[in-house]
Amino acid sequence: MELQKLVSMVLPFLMIMYIPKANAQTSDDAKNLLHQIFNASAYNKAVRPIYEQTMTTNVSIEFYLTSILDFDSQKEKLTTSGFLIISWNDYYLQWTPATYGNLTSVFIPQDNVWKPDISLQNGVSELKGLGSSSLFVYVLSDGALTWYPVGIFESTCGIDITYFPFDIQTCTLTFTAWSYTKTEVRVMVGKKGIILDEYEENSEWSIVDTSVDTLEQYTDAAVVFSIKLKRKPLFVLLNVILPVIMLSLLNVCIFVLPAESGEKASFSVTVFLALAVFLTMVTATLPQNSEKISLLGIYLVIIAGFSTVIVILTLFILRLNFRNVDEDPIPPCLIQLQVIVEKVRCRKCNKLRPAIMSETEVHNFDPGYTVYTQDATSAVSQSNPTTPHKSKITWNHICNALDFIFFWIFLIATFITTVAIFSICS
Numbered sequence: 001m002e003l004q005k006l007v008s009m010v011l012p013f014l015m016i017m018y019i020p021k022a023n024a025q026t027s028d029d030a031k032n033l034l035h036q037i038f039n040a041s042a043y044n045k046a047v048r049p050i051y052e053q054t055m056t057t058n059v060s061i062e063f064y065l066t067s068i069l070d071f072d073s074q075k076e077k078l079t080t081s082g083f084l085i086i087s088w089n090d091y092y093l094q095w096t097p098a099t100y101g102n103l104t105s106v107f108i109p110q111d112n113v114w115k116p117d118i119s120l121q122n123g124v125s126e127l128k129g130l131g132s133s134s135l136f137v138y139v140l141s142d143g144a145l146t147w148y149p150v151g152i153f154e155s156t157c158g159i160d161i162t163y164f165p166f167d168i169q170t171c172t173l174t175f176t177a178w179s180y181t182k183t184e185v186r187v188m189v190g191k192k193g194i195i196l197d198e199y200e201e202n203s204e205w206s207i208v209d210t211s212v213d214t215l216e217q218y219t220d221a222a223v224v225f226s227i228k229l230k231r232k233p234l235f236v237l238l239n240v241i242l243p244v245i246m247l248s249l250l251n252v253c254i255f256v257l258p259a260e261s262g263e264k265a266s267f268s269v270t271v272f273l274a275l276a277v278f279l280t281m282v283t284a285t286l287p288q289n290s291e292k293i294s295l296l297g298i299y300l301v302i303i304a305g306f307s308t309v310i311v312i313l314t315l316f317i318l319r320l321n322f323r324n325v326d327e328d329p330i331p332p333c334l335i336q337l338q339v340i341v342e343k344v345r346c347r348k349c350n351k352l353r354p355a356i357m358s359e360t361e362v363h364n365f366d367p368g369y370t371v372y373t374q375d376a377t378s379a380v381s382q383s384n385p386t387t388p389h390k391s392k393i394t395w396n397h398i399c400n401a402l403d404f405i406f407f408w409i410f411l412i413a414t415f416i417t418t419v420a421i422f423s424i425c426s
Ligand SMILES: *[C@@H]1O[C@H](CO)[C@@H](O)[C@H](O)[C@H]1NC(C)=O
Pocket: 038, 039
């Protein structure tokens, strides 16, 4: 019992002895300092913190970009997240560290000190102050202040869609001290400009380049952060452009389908409708800008135009196909055309036939079309094969010849258009 009493009496003293002696940078020092600043010296945050009010307060701004949240091509709006590093000097927030236990820095709530009213000049949303009342300002004993207002910045960004989806856009974020003129508060670029140390890659856009500049406006100065963004085209390539190219090939293949199948018209209209759907999809992703038209849009319109012409031609060819030679004689120019097509086709056939096929296969090869029996070795029949068979030509043959001609015309036209548009784009 005696021992317990002794311990219970001694223990508090022992505990007090083990508490480290608080002599430097205590909370008391900070309290004293803040009392000195805000009560004894009556700090007024409405006063620009410089003794000579004719002098300029220099504010430097850096931008720490953490991610691009969204780039809405249609609303021409860039949403970025990050924070600014804003520094300036406050004449009234200086102290001698030795007086306050060698305290060299304090954090003060941002609403308690003067701060420049920096705002995003090309913002989309309603103007409101940077940061929030829960943020602090870092103050050094020599009066240097640093403020890190974090936020989501929504800025306008004019978009040039000419080369969509291989486009590069330059977006800017312009920060200025809104109320003050440049003789009172001058914003300038900090040491580093745009900092991308913690930048998280966006899935749709990659940053090509960044730059910072100061902009001298009529009454005030501004800091302009420029971000050069390149669209990652894979999504549009796979989901829009590739299907359109496939459709344009299908479009041409209408001429491969024989007229007897009765499917030519419906097939061509179906392809046309599918193209129209893709045209709608592309225009939905682009801004409704009538000044600049995207090359992809032009390409889609050209392909849709081809499709329209193909539908019309197909209908005409179908009509011709069901004509009777006895009632409607074939005009000589069409017969000439058929002769030429025959020659072109058979030159190719003759190159292939001796090498690849036997003579029996040759006869099975194109039974409806080969109107004369062909001897591959006979030079005479090759040089002038059609004269004895003119009378056998029917409207069906003319239609086949037209199909052949249009197939190649539209295939080549589609190919040239595709290559031309995409070589300009990329
Ligand atoms: C210091 O000033 C603040 C307002 O600026 C006031 O709320 C506080 O009571 C004052 N403290 C003292 C000790 O005067």
